[in-house]
Amino acid sequence: MLKFALRVLWKNRLFSFLNIVGLTFGLSASIWLLLFLSHELTYDQHFTHHQRVYRVSHVLSAPGVEFNTAFSAPELPEKMMEELPGIENFSRFGFVGRGEIQHNNQVFRQERMYYTDPSVFDVFDLKLLAGHAKTALKNPGSVVISKTVNDKLFGNDMGLNRTITIDGQKLNITGVYANLPKNTHFAFDVLISGVRSREFAMQNGTFNSEALWNAECITYLLLQEGTTKEDILSKFGPFNEKYYMPFGNQINGKHRLRLQALADIHYDAETIDDDFAKGNPANLLVFSMVGLAILLLACINYINLSTARAGLRAKEIGIRKVLGTHATRLRTSLLVESLVQAFSAYLLSLLLVWLLVEHSPLQSWLGVNFNFNLFNNPSLLAGTLLVVAVTGLVAGLYPAFYLSAIKPVSALKGTWSSGKKGQLMRQGLVLFQFVISIGVLLSTLLMKDQIAFLQNKDMGFEKDQILLITTADSVTQSKYTSMKNALETFPVIEKVTSSDFLPGTNIGQIVFKAEMDGEMKQIEFKYLHGGADYLETLGIPLAEGEFFSPNETRGNAKFVINQTAAKAIGWQEPLGKKMGFFHQEQPGHVIGVVRDFNHFSLHNPIEPLVFVFNPNPGQHLIVRFNQNNAGEALAAAQQVWNEQLPNYPFEYSFFNDRLNEQYEADKTQSQLIGFMTILCAAISIIGLIGLTSFTIDQRRKEIGIRKVLGAMSGQIVTIMYSGTFKLILLASLIATPLAYWGINRWSQNFIYQSQLNIGLLLTGLAVALCTSFVLVAAIVMNSALKNPVKTLRQE
Structure with a gap:
């Protein structure tokens, strides 16, 4: 049975090749997914006592x-x-x-x-x-x-x-x-x-x-x-x-203790302050859906190509039935063909996934980090083999029953036809493929548009002309004043300040007491601290009042708040209002109000914020430079650094790059959807090539007659493409609202959302139509340009 299956596959090399390539893409996505899930779902389980280790966490609250x-x-x-x-x-x-x-x-x-x-x-x-x-x-x-x-x-x-x-x-x-x-x-x-x-x-x-x-x-x-x-x-x-x-x-106040199991911390759903990167359960769901969708597309491809070729195998099936082959044995034989192709694809998939994981930038591009340890994990290897077996069975089950149902009499007479039911089945499956492919294409374009909107949105402070230099220890911080003075002598440098905190990235959290309803009540604030140059360096505008003066000596006498803080406390006229730290006996007062700006990522709303005066240098030397002079500013900063700290490494980053890192998880999802688009498109294209080639092969006589009657090659292409065009148009009508609904749900993670870009939707649909037209036209033209005399003679 195996030998016969190999002989059949070799005889139909083109279709076998297309099936195996399609299944390779699907199985590669599934194997990669299993490796990823194995890595993600076993966080911290390598520690011997992980089942007995718990992290202590707390919920501390007061009015x-x-x-x-x-x-x-x-x-x-x-x-x-x-x-x-x-x-x-x-x-x-x-x-x-x-x-x-x-x-x-x-x-x-x-x-x-x-x-x-x-x-x-x-x-x-x-x-x-x-x-x-x-x-x-x-x-x-x-x-x-x-x-x-x-x-x-x-x-x-x-x-x-x-x-x-x-x-x-x-x-x-x-x-x-x-x-x-x-x-x-x-x-x-x-x-x-x-x-x-x-x-x-x-x-x-x-x-x-x-x-x-x-x-x-x-x-x-x-x-x-x-x-x-x-x-x-x-x-x-x-x-x-x-x-x-x-x-x-x-x-x-109240206190509640939590004990987090070591293996559960990475994906703990409760928002908690711990300074560690969290796993994103949404990514697990999205990645799983991606892998299953691609594998499903590959199976559909196999079913389509196998049933489309039923007419070519009808005589073979009829002869085998006449010779006494039982329907069950026939189905088994057809399933073996499917399994042989699935396991051939599996071997190619192992090689492809190994190359992608160990020798390509895919891992960093998708924001994941794991090794190809499949052969070191018997249970994982068994899981991939199970996926292959199930894939082979799922892909081959319908064709096996479909082909084994062919009646031998009509097959041997040459009158057997797949009928309208079989044709509708194939069209339905192709339609499903295009719905997924177009849907993920549109989703990718809309996700990238949302992320670009966030990266370009005005956050209320300067982010594009800021150089950040790391001053994380006492030695580098001791040089702050001399470096600030030296840097500000360069024409390219506009302003220099220092702080531990940066808006949009890392913000402090502190308990204050503020004047409310005639008494001092405690309230939680986000806070930033810095010297007198902080606002000017970062381009944060004042709404009223003033900021700290360079001559300020105390950090608890004067405070500056944002507009949201004034509203939260209920201050109509905030200037002069009393406020201070929780333990501060003699409160200070508000001297200024800054305009609201996004001190967190654009996933979050603006919250009450207070500026605290602190002239001491922090972990960041913040340098504002002239527009479009990043290279010159960097050279000036490195020159000053090397002069004053020759034995210390010079580490820097640009503020806008730091801010864009906040959207890495969103970009990961977008890039994954983009990668899925490529795979889905590749599988759909393979299916389209196979079905178009088969259709043209079946309609050679029709094409020859049309040529003899004077039809131009372009007219023949149009006629042959019309069916595909209708399918893609219908798939577009189905996929567009689905993609919009999905992206609308995804966008709920952001406080700020871009408007629906109709141009992007039309571009995506145009790409799908043009790609399919070019492929179909190339295959049809190859047949249409042939001499019709030779075509009809063969008939």
Whole structure:
């Protein structure tokens, strides 16, 4: 049966080739999808104790204020271990920041550095390549580094027992650990021994409840075998009353503890402040739909081509039936043909996916990051084989029953015809293909239009002429004043300032007290801090009042708010109104109001915002330059940097690029839909080529007669294309509202939405019509240009 199937496929090489290529595209999308889902759905499961590890998070609220945060007070886990049975161990991570590592007069800038506890090796079982887990972080001044950092500092040598300096602190390397897998929600490269203690946590020998409301660390608990998070939460009530609520009652506040299972953190649906990249469940859904749609298109292609060729195989089927082949055996034989083509496509798919994952920019283009580890994962490999088998059966099932139903008498007489029912079936399937292909094409164009609209929208501040230079440590920040003065001597530089915060990217959050209804009430504000040049540098306009003067000496005497804050508080005349920090005894007052601007991405509405005066330099040196002079401004900045900080790496970015990063997830979806468009179009084109070639082959005599009667080649092309044109036109009428509905739903993620671009819709439809016309015309012309005498003689 297998040998016969191979013989049949070889005899019909063109159609076999088209089927296998179509199935290859579909299976490639499915295999890629399985690899992606395997990577995404196993986040943090590589840790041995992941089922017993939980991250501590909190919902802290008071009138006008709510914080949903994964940061905890460093004192919390020790208290929990003392009073809540079931906790085996804990590990805290205190953020060091993006700092400098110095070694042998070389300076390296490094991110993902944390202070932590020696127990980190018990909770996360890191694989040490050098050093001993029990002692690596036991002593102060110890540091363990990842293999990546080790290679950057020491090449192929292990840096064990060598000394490095991090932000002025000399540390001894006591361990080097293997790089963490890519699918971990919390990646770290440098771990320094010791989480700092806070003196104010104990006052006169009594624990200060307010300390627990001031969170600084990411904390993970390792629960004992047999203990569940519900066991801990059920016992937390008395603990909460004892330690959290003494201060909570003072501010009329509430506290709720959450324990997040380690493997669930990446896709936790609840919005939480933790500074880590989150997984996007929408991407999982979209990617899954993409893979299934492409595979379905490939199956439809196979069904179409197989049933279209039924007339050519009718005599073969009739002879086999006359010779006694049972219908069941015939169907099995036809299914074997389908499975042979599916497994041939599978082998090609493995090669194609390997090339795409390991040797192409597709991964970075789609914003994903995983390896081709199919053969290292037996269950995943079995899953792909199951997909292949199901695909072969689904694709071959209808043709098998369709062909096996041919009546031998009519087949041998040569009178068998697929009939109107078979023709309508093929047309319906082709219509479905075009609906999907045109739909995803229109969706891609509309998504790109929305993202372009966001990137070009005026956010209320200057974003296109701003250079950002990283000043993340005390050494570089100490040079702020001299660098600012030097930079402003260049004609290309208009203004220079510094801050930790940038509108549209990273914004602070703080509790204030403001004058409301004759008393001071607490309210939560987003906040930015900066010096007197902050507004002018970033081009943020004042609506009324004034900004901070260069002679300002205090950061709690004067404040500037935005228009939304004034409305939220209910101030008709905000200038002079009292406000201050939560613990501030003598409040300051409002001196100015800035016009509303988008201090978050355009996914979010504008919220109440306050500017706090802070003349001290921050992590960003913010440089505004003349229009269209980015290169000259960059050269000036690098010259000043090299003169004043010759041994420090010069790192920079442009503000508009930083802002555009906020829409990476949206661009990923758009690019995925674009990639799907290419695959869908390719599969549809394969099907169109096959069906058109078959149709022309069936109508050779008609074309010859028309040529003899004087028909021009163009007229023949028009006649042959008319059926395809009607199908594409109908598919367009169906796909357009579906694409619009889908994009309208997707656009609900944005506060600001572009208007429906009719021109883009018409462009997409024109592309579909023109592409199909060119393909059909090329195939028809090849037949129409032949000598009709030869064509009719063959008949």
